[in-house]
Amino acid sequence: MTISNSQLSRRAFLGGGTVLAAFGALALAGCATPAAPGAGAGGATAAAGTKAETINFYGNSLGEEALKSAWQGILDGFSKKEGVTVAPVIYPYDQAATQLALTGRSGNLMGVGQSGGWQVLTPMNVLADLSDLAKGLGIPQGVLDSYTMDGKLLVLPLTAAGIGIITNGEIAKSVGIESGMTVEQFATALEKIKKQDSSLIPYAAVTKNPDLKDAVPWMWGFGSDVVTDDLKCTLGDAESVEAVTWYKSLQDAGLTQTNVARSDARILFASGRTALYDDAPLASTFVKTNGAAQNIIDNIGAISRPTAGGKDSFNRAWGSGVFATAGEGELTSRDFILYAATNVEAATALYENSAVAPAAKTVADKIPALAADTFQAAFRTEVSEHARGAAWDRVAVTAQIDAAIGAGVATILAGQVDAQSGLNALKKEVQGLLDSNA
Numbered sequence: 001m002t003i004s005n006s007q008l009s010r011r012a013f014l015g016g017g018t019v020l021a022a023f024g025a026l027a028l029a030g031c032a033t034p035a036a037p038g039a040g041a042g043g044a045t046a047a048a049g050t051k052a053e054t055i056n057f058y059g060n061s062l063g064e065e066a067l068k069s070a071w072q073g074i075l076d077g078f079s080k081k082e083g084v085t086v087a088p089v090i091y092p093y094d095q096a097a098t099q100l101a102l103t104g105r106s107g108n109l110m111g112v113g114q115s116g117g118w119q120v121l122t123p124m125n126v127l128a129d130l131s132d133l134a135k136g137l138g139i140p141q142g143v144l145d146s147y148t149m150d151g152k153l154l155v156l157p158l159t160a161a162g163i164g165i166i167t168n169g170e171i172a173k174s175v176g177i178e179s180g181m182t183v184e185q186f187a188t189a190l191e192k193i194k195k196q197d198s199s200l201i202p203y204a205a206v207t208k209n210p211d212l213k214d215a216v217p218w219m220w221g222f223g224s225d226v227v228t229d230d231l232k233c234t235l236g237d238a239e240s241v242e243a244v245t246w247y248k249s250l251q252d253a254g255l256t257q258t259n260v261a262r263s264d265a266r267i268l269f270a271s272g273r274t275a276l277y278d279d280a281p282l283a284s285t286f287v288k289t290n291g292a293a294q295n296i297i298d299n300i301g302a303i304s305r306p307t308a309g310g311k312d313s314f315n316r317a318w319g320s321g322v323f324a325t326a327g328e329g330e331l332t333s334r335d336f337i338l339y340a341a342t343n344v345e346a347a348t349a350l351y352e353n354s355a356v357a358p359a360a361k362t363v364a365d366k367i368p369a370l371a372a373d374t375f376q377a378a379f380r381t382e383v384s385e386h387a388r389g390a391a392w393d394r395v396a397v398t399a400q401i402d403a404a405i406g407a408g409v410a411t412i413l414a415g416q417v418d419a420q421s422g423l424n425a426l427k428k429e430v431q432g433l434l435d436s437n438a
Helices: 010-014 065-082 093-106 118-124 141-145 169-175 183-196 212-222 238-252 262-270 283-289 294-299 330-342 344-354 374-382 398-413 419-436
Strands: 054-059 085-090 111-114 156-168 201-203 274-279 300-303 315-324
Touching: 054 093, 054 330, 065 085, 065 330, 065 344, 085 111, 093 118, 111 330, 141 156, 141 315, 156 169, 156 212, 156 330, 156 344, 156 374, 169 183, 169 274, 169 294, 169 300, 183 201, 183 238, 212 238, 212 315, 212 398, 238 398, 238 419, 262 274, 262 283, 283 294, 283 300, 283 374, 294 300, 300 374, 315 330, 330 344, 398 419
Parallel strands: 054 085, 054 111, 201 274
Antiparallel strands: 111 315, 156 274, 156 300, 156 315
């Protein structure tokens, strides 16, 4: 999947855009270090033949207690190895797009940046193509696609996972819930859970915004594109209608519950009041911080998402990466990115601090603690390997489209409109957002 730079508007860029989802909490406020002269807004040039002695590192993680030490270790390790200086430019995560836009427009953006808000830079053509760095690393293609434009990989993923189905292993095993199920088999298993214990919510699926974008991977599993690679919305097609109708049928049958947000589902799961819910690989951390009993902690698992009619199983991609500016400093920036992506010690530190596996399978396989983590092993094979970026993840109106889809599906789940009419109306709204970005 690729998307053209021309499909991103200058208006969306100047407006600051939105930020992609990435692991961890919002950053603490930080202070920006003055940027070195960079590639400039006039267009990227070929990488300079001489490596820069100083590059900037733009991002939020050095301002977060949970991730600061791991990322500082990467900066220090690379600086020592290469004899160069990596100067931090720290900003809160929720200001990423704005800060990158301002620095990019000033012509002073130069170095490496974390992926939050990367879309706002694409109209300026200042990002380096990192396609060659990804070769042989074993990063899921569906994740690489979500950062690819005009055939160029503009962000190299450092973490690459998805939002997948988390299971209470004891309950799941008792009713035969496993990977490779059809949606019909899945619904039958949920009914068995309800019969075994009527006090349980069989599946704490998201049924409340802002997280109802979770309906998207179910639509994919029924065969709907939702939005095609050339940014045409397909909502209202037979497959999306069938998917949302099925999703609502679970609620109508009491197999899911109304008004459940992701944060609610995490608490329900940890307290043993539901057997299944959807989450990122951080679920293994959330189950502990929400006070789960040891039997739930010990048996937490993950399965591939059930599908209809033999379709492929998909999960919405979730993760983060780094980009490099083209031209001045590019060679040093590329070396830094390769170090961050492939250095086992650095990857181990990030895993230990974030509970998220490295994107590169070749690196993840070398981390002993990860190999011993049964949940992460299951999540990598059953969820991450089925991760797929949405076509609109690469445009500046990502968050607006997610919000629109969530609101539209919510009206259908509430019975305010039937699935066909609701999705037809939603198609017009989403296409309008996509067209405004053209």
